[in-house]
Amino acid sequence: MKLSERKKKILTAVVEEHIRTAEPVSSKAIQKAADLDCSSATIRNELSELGKMGYLEQPHTSAGRVPTPLGYRTYVNELMVRQKLSIEETERLNRDLDEKLNVLEPMVSDIGQFASSVVNYPILTLEAQPPCTISRFDLIYLSAHSFIIVLLLSNSQVKTKLVKLPVSVGQEMITKLSSVFNANFTDIDESEITPLKISSMERAVGDTMGILSVVASYAIEVLSEEKHMKACVSGANKLLSQPEYQDPEKARELISFLSENACGDLLPQQQMAPGENIKVLIGPENVAKELKDSSVILASYDAGQNMKGLIGVVGPTRMDYSGITAKLRLIASELSRRLGGPASLPSGLDNKLILKGDIDGQKT
Amino acid sequence: MKLSERKKKILTAVVEEHIRTAEPVSSKAIQKAADLDCSSATIRNELSELGKMGYLEQPHTSAGRVPTPLGYRTYVNELMVRQKLSIEETERLNRDLDEKLNVLEPMVSDIGQFASSVVNYPILTLEAQPPCTISRFDLIYLSAHSFIIVLLLSNSQVKTKLVKLPVSVGQEMITKLSSVFNANFTDIDESEITPLKISSMERAVGDTMGILSVVASYAIEVLSEEKHMKACVSGANKLLSQPEYQDPEKARELISFLSENACGDLLPQQQMAPGENIKVLIGPENVAKELKDSSVILASYDAGQNMKGLIGVVGPTRMDYSGITAKLRLIASELSRRLGGPASLPSGLDNKLILKGDIDGQKT
DNA sequence: TATTAGCACTCAGAGGCATAGAGTGCTAAT
DNA sequence: ATTAGCACTCTATGCCTCTGAGTGCTAATA
Numbered sequence: 001m002k003l004s005e006r007k008k009k010i011l012t013a014v015v016e017e018h019i020r021t022a023e024p025v026s027s028k029a030i031q032k033a034a035d036l037d038c039s040s041a042t043i044r045n046e047l048s049e050l051g052k053m054g055y056l057e058q059p060h061t062s063a064g065r066v067p068t069p070l071g072y073r074t075y076v077n078e079l080m081v082r083q084k085l086s087i088e089e090t091e092r093l094n095r096d097l098d099e100k101l102n103v104l105e106p107m108v109s110d111i112g113q114f115a116s117s118v119v120n121y122p123i124l125t126l127e128a129q130p131p132c133t134i135s136r137f138d139l140i141y142l143s144a145h146s147f148i149i150v151l152l153l154s155n156s157q158v159k160t161k162l163v164k165l166p167v168s169v170g171q172e173m174i175t176k177l178s179s180v181f182n183a184n185f186t187d188i189d190e191s192e193i194t195p196l197k198i199s200s201m202e203r204a205v206g207d208t209m210g211i212l213s214v215v216a217s218y219a220i221e222v223l224s225e226e227k228h229m230k231a232c233v234s235g236a237n238k239l240l241s242q243p244e245y246q247d248p249e250k251a252r253e254l255i256s257f258l259s260e261n262a263c264g265d266l267l268p269q270q271q272m273a274p275g276e277n278i279k280v281l282i283g284p285e286n287v288a289k290e291l292k293d294s295s296v297i298l299a300s301y302d303a304g305q306n307m308k309g310l311i312g313v314v315g316p317t318r319m320d321y322s323g324i325t326a327k328l329r330l331i332a333s334e335l336s337r338r339l340g341g342p343a344s345l346p347s348g349l350d351n352k353l354i355l356k357g358d359i360d361g362q363k364t
Numbered sequence: 365m366k367l368s369e370r371k372k373k374i375l376t377a378v379v380e381e382h383i384r385t386a387e388p389v390s391s392k393a394i395q396k397a398a399d400l401d402c403s404s405a406t407i408r409n410e411l412s413e414l415g416k417m418g419y420l421e422q423p424h425t426s427a428g429r430v431p432t433p434l435g436y437r438t439y440v441n442e443l444m445v446r447q448k449l450s451i452e453e454t455e456r457l458n459r460d461l462d463e464k465l466n467v468l469e470p471m472v473s474d475i476g477q478f479a480s481s482v483v484n485y486p487i488l489t490l491e492a493q494p495p496c497t498i499s500r501f502d503l504i505y506l507s508a509h510s511f512i513i514v515l516l517l518s519n520s521q522v523k524t525k526l527v528k529l530p531v532s533v534g535q536e537m538i539t540k541l542s543s544v545f546n547a548n549f550t551d552i553d554e555s556e557i558t559p560l561k562i563s564s565m566e567r568a569v570g571d572t573m574g575i576l577s578v579v580a581s582y583a584i585e586v587l588s589e590e591k592h593m594k595a596c597v598s599g600a601n602k603l604l605s606q607p608e609y610q611d612p613e614k615a616r617e618l619i620s621f622l623s624e625n626a627c628g629d630l631l632p633q634q635q636m637a638p639g640e641n642i643k644v645l646i647g648p649e650n651v652a653k654e655l656k657d658s659s660v661i662l663a664s665y666d667a668g669q670n671m672k673g674l675i676g677v678v679g680p681t682r683m684d685y686s687g688i689t690a691k692l693r694l695i696a697s698e699l700s701r702r703l704g705g706p707a708s709l710p711s712g713l714d715n716k717l718i719l720k721g722d723i724d725g726q727k728t
Numbered sequence: 729t730a731t732t733a734g735c736a737c738t739c740a741g742a743g744g745c746a747t748a749g750a751g752t753g754c755t756a757a758t
Numbered sequence: 759a760t761t762a763g764c765a766c767t768c769t770a771t772g773c774c775t776c777t778g779a780g781t782g783c784t785a786a787t788a
């Protein structure tokens with residue numbers, strides 16, 4: 001069933017007024033907002049029909065209208081004008097992003113924090129992870145009881161681990177192991193590092209102390225960790241200033257859902273339609289029941305080499321879809337531009353300093 | 365002015381009942397709670413006096429009593445029985461901590477998360493940072509245009525950076541630089557890496573391309589970053605389930621204060637009295653005005669080599685000081701035991717696998 | 729036929745008021 | 759010094775009314 005032009009105009013007005021005010025929208029308010037040449041009575045008739053058609057609903061009989069998920073969906077798909085950011089806004093956003101992206105090889109969590117302060121909603125991020133192999137092994141001999149493993153990954157990350165040994169080992173052995181690894185374990189998938197292969201190599205090198213297998217299991221660990229996409233939530237507390245989350249219990253539920261589960265479970269399942277790079281999930285369209293009353297706007301960015309990352313906004317169904325989509329699109333496209341492959345290194349860095357290793361935990 | 369035994373008993377009962385119920389405490393409730401051999405009228409007289417003395421106050425004339433900050437302070441300093449955790453509780457806590465501490469070289473944020481789930485309040489952590497130097501340099505030659513810097517720090521962390529060069533460089537030069545750095549830049553403070561020293565070394569080695577200075581500035585960067593203590597907040601949303609933070613605006617204020625400022629500003633200023641390792645800040649005793657209605661319990665832990673870290677709980681002034689103090693003390697002492705110097709490595713690791721490098725951002 | 733003015737109707741929310749009950753403070757008795 | 763008893767205070771609750779925003783419907787109008 002197609003909507004008449006006027007119905008479209010009215011639906012648009014309802015959605016946008018409601019987004020602005022967070023209140024049910026009355027026929028008079030619409031008359032003011034949309035410049036329609038008709039009386040509030042006419043609008044009321046239309047509203048009533050839009051109600052029957054499922055686009056709008058009323059909190060109670062004598063209240064104004066509020067969009068249903070279908071109403072929002074129609075607005076997002078057909079009615080909403082893709083808001084253009086003003087030149088100043090774009091420039092400002094770009095400048096701020098510059099700071100975040102140029103200063104450091106961007107940490108997703110930092111980008112999330114930034115984006116959250118821009119849109120004033122919580123941000124979900126899912127870090128792009130390329131298919132990844134080890135390009136090079138280095139074992140640095142420190143002492144008879146310790147050495148460092150340095151792995152250069154195909155995605156230009158460097159991973160290290162300090163290994164302490166209960167037995168002593170000579171420099172030559174470490175050097176020998178190093179070249180054995182480089183000869184046999186580079187550019188292969190995690191699954192190809194088999195116990196069989198390891199033990200046959202141990203015999204070949206004459207390693208009876210399990211040093212080789214320590215290195216190999218670290219390699220496996222690193223590779224499998226790289227497969228796992230890293231997700232994170234920033235600015236969850238932003239929700240608390242929205243009127244729909246005034247009930248602290250509701251807010252708490254959603255916030256803990258976001259900080260506990262969403263990251264891992266929610267994002268990775270989201271597939272973008274090919275060719276699309278933005279996706280809006282309205283209310284019940286979300287799988288997670290905790291998000292049934294909220295909307296999520298996701299944008300994918302391209303970090304080169306087939307790596308796709310996601311950045312998303314969570315908010316009430318009454319969200320500024322148009323404005324936020326515009327901002328998110330800009331942020332995602334800047335991310336793509338600046339992360340898209342080694343060809344486009346952040347300009348401030350003179351192509352020199354690219355990666356820095358940081359030590360953190362050790363999972364066994 | 366000393367409190368009579370009975371007044372002490374009554375004050376204790378008021379504090380503990382209020383902590384339990386979050387409501388003003390009536391004379392009858394006290395009669396039940398503390399096993400006092402007197403009538404509620406007598407208790408009312410005492411309450412009235414305690415009120416005049418500044419330990420208690422009434423929300424309104426015909427309501428029960430609520431402790432003032434002085435009341436809480438007295439409770440914490442003199443009245444509270446240092447709660448002992450039950451054997452089961454201790455064991456459970458220890459087992460759970462085991463998992464967190466044995467599995468990985470503990471990340472403060474993980475410990476914070478864990479502690480937050482134990483006490484059900486937000487947790488602040490301030491990572492112990494030792495005075496730190498670089499123990500060893502390694503430069504790994506990759507190609508004419510790239511190499512990896514690997515720094516082994518005196519605190520056993522490993523830091524790496526992948527460097528790409530706009531000019532070409534030979535393997536020998538990298539090797540030479542490596543030994544020069546080891547000879548001149550190990551075990552010294554950041555401040556001793558001067559431009560003068562760098563340029564004189566550049567001449568000595570014959571480095572005209574500024575490679576040496578790239579490595580040196582990375583060294584400086586790493587050292588200065590290590591000096592900076594890392595703070596973090598976990599589980600801030602836990603506040604929302606507490607009755608005193610039902611007003612979402614108040615909650616929001618405190619939560620954003622915690623996640624934005626507290627980390628950096630609040631914790632580092634806190635000095636423990638020598639010999640003490642736990643500290644309770646009640647309501648207005650907090651410097652930050654955002655915390656005037658909240659309390660903070662801080663415990664310091666000792667990570668060996670003069671490194672002190674902090675772990676703290678934030679909650680309403682009505683907090684289970686006794687129980688939380690006990691839990692926090694246990695957590696902090698376990699942290700100390702397990703991080704206290706290289707002598708006490710987590711047992712599950714067989715002394716083998718200790719550190720893992722992770723790549724993240726690059727600051728210039 | 730589509731629009732509109734007008735009016736009756738509905739309902740949430742605010743304000744006023746009485747009531748209940750929890751708790752105190754005081755007094756007089758013990 | 760303690761306590762029973764009672765008057766008093768004050769909040770919280772429920773109930774009522776009133777108001778006003780907003781609708782839905784009807785009948786008049788273009």
